[in-house]
Amino acid sequence: MTVPNEIMTIAIASLATFATRFLPFLIFSGKKETPGFVKYLGEHLPPAILGILVIYCYKSQILHPGFDSLLAFFAGLVTVALYYVKSDMLLAILFGSATYVGLVYLF
Structure with a gap:
């Protein structure tokens, strides 16, 4: 890839990134009521995505159980209990991750 191609690629990626960040503020300014489906998505999508991430993280543990699976589930329980x-979601995730890393390191 030549230098001009690299510059164009970076410029296009930057423009697309900034456009996706600012476009919602332009579309949903304070002048009009926010549509119902956007409110619905804002309320229900974060828990759904979190559930999908949890399933994705534990899928290999479920398909191939072993001692590491026990450590992962224990760290998950620590995370949920602390939350x-x-x-405090950030504290729970950090402490749960540290618990898992510590257990893997010890065992």
């Missing part, structure tokens, strides 16, 4: 106690 319910502290109600």
